Amino acid sequence: MICPNEHGPNKHGPDVECAACRGFAAVEERLDEFAAPEVTPGFDARLYARIAEEEARRPWWLRLLWPPVAPLAAASVIAVALFMYPGKPVVQKQSSKAEIEQVAQAVDDLDLLTPIDR
Amino acid sequence: MEAVGALERDAQLMLRVREGDDTSFGLLLERHRGPVVHFMYRMVQNQAVAEELAQEVFLRVYRSRETYEPTAKFTTWLFRIATHVALNSIRDRKKEKGHESLSDSGDEMLGGLERQVADQQPTIEQEMVHEVKLREVRQAIEALPAKQRAAVLMHKYEGLDYTQIAGVLSCSESAIKSLLFRAYEALRDRLAHMA
Numbered sequence: 001m002i003c004p005n006e007h008g009p010n011k012h013g014p015d016v017e018c019a020a021c022r023g024f025a026a027v028e029e030r031l032d033e034f035a036a037p038e039v040t041p042g043f044d045a046r047l048y049a050r051i052a053e054e055e056a057r058r059p060w061w062l063r064l065l066w067p068p069v070a071p072l073a074a075a076s077v078i079a080v081a082l083f084m085y086p087g088k089p090v091v092q093k094q095s096s097k098a099e100i101e102q103v104a105q106a107v108d109d110l111d112l113l114t115p116i117d118r
Numbered sequence: 119m120e121a122v123g124a125l126e127r128d129a130q131l132m133l134r135v136r137e138g139d140d141t142s143f144g145l146l147l148e149r150h151r152g153p154v155v156h157f158m159y160r161m162v163q164n165q166a167v168a169e170e171l172a173q174e175v176f177l178r179v180y181r182s183r184e185t186y187e188p189t190a191k192f193t194t195w196l197f198r199i200a201t202h203v204a205l206n207s208i209r210d211r212k213k214e215k216g217h218e219s220l221s222d223s224g225d226e227m228l229g230g231l232e233r234q235v236a237d238q239q240p241t242i243e244q245e246m247v248h249e250v251k252l253r254e255v256r257q258a259i260e261a262l263p264a265k266q267r268a269a270v271l272m273h274k275y276e277g278l279d280y281t282q283i284a285g286v287l288s289c290s291e292s293a294i295k296s297l298l299f300r301a302y303e304a305l306r307d308r309l310a311h312m313a
Contacts, residue, residue: 023306024302024306026309027302027306030251030255030258030305030309031270031274031275031305033252033255034255036155036160036275037159038152039155039169040165040169043151043155043169043172043173044147044151046169046173047147047173047176050173051177051180054181
């Protein structure tokens with residue numbers, strides 16, 4: 001209820017209103033008579049037709065971006081690819097360790113072949 | 119508590135629409151179709167135009183789904199769009215030269231009389247008195263400046279509070295109270311003889 005004095009019946013008592021409240025209450029009663037008709041049955045169908053028409057006019061690349069299927073799919077492919085190829089650095093480490101062992105063994109073998117009296 | 123839950127559900131539904139869930143858009147449409155159409159009808163007082171404008175509102179809601187952020191209540195956001203569309207329509211129609219009122223109150227009056235002849239209840243005189251009173255209420259609302267009209271309709275018929283109306287019209291609560299007070303005063307003066 002709109003009242004310039006910004007109070008309601010409680011301040012005066014349950015059945016007493018200020019003159020402004022009574023005046024605006026009468027306006028509210030008159031406004032109650034202004035009923036709106038029901039929405040026509042084809043409203044939703046017409047709306048969805050407009051939406052479909054607008055979606056059809058969107059550029060194809062924009063339609064790919066929403067819903068965000070294409071970006072999510074691309075991110076998934078990249079994640080899988082990274083997961084599938086994690087090992088190359090580890091393989092390289094193992095190779096270098098093996099190489100070191102081979103060299104060490106070769107040095108040991110050379111020592112064995114060297115005459116004792118040298 | 120139930121009202122708060124409903125508001126949160128609206129925001130949640132709209133977030134799902136943002137993620138591509140069109141079923142959630144249908145649920146929002148089901149919930150808010152009536153209030154938006156009724157608001158538009160009382161703004162422009164023509165059923166066909168009101169439904170066309172209401173469809174424009176929901177089209178804009180759907181178009182904005184990708185960037186939607188629940189920074190305000192969904193109803194506030196929805197009625198901000200609706201008010202914007204309505205005010206634009208009223209402004210554009212005022213600019214048209216030779217513009218006649220879009221109000222279909224004349225058709226309704228004729229329709230009322232036709233129903234009266236068919237049904238015989240209430241009496242023809244009562245129906246005519248009702249139609250005259252209704253026309254005066256419609257004219258009183260139509261005579262309000264567009265922003266006052268929108269504020270009154272949101273306050274009286276759609277149950278929005280001062281905070282929401284202030285959010286819709288982008289002004290302070292005190293400005294809304296002042297706006298509504300002036301609007302109700304104007305309506306009281308125009309409708310005084312009907313009391």
